[in-house]
Amino acid sequence: MVGKSKEIDTLEQEEKFIDDLVNKVSKAQKEYATFPQEKVDEIFKRVALKLSSLRIPLAKMAAEE
Secondary structure (H helix, E strand, O other), X not given: OHHHHHHHHHXXXXXXXXXXXXXXXXXXXXHHOOOOHHHHHHHHHHHHHHHHHOHHHHHHHHHHO
């Protein structure tokens, strides 16, 4: 029975983690919706540039795996 208790604890921790994450995302989404288009464009530009700079290291990691 001890094993079941640990499983339940783990499931409860996972559910709490997911619930907390969803709440954070929801809050961020509400704030993000208030941004002017110029700020949204700048955020997407920065994310795209960062991801672009990581493409080679990520490709190498994928090839090694």
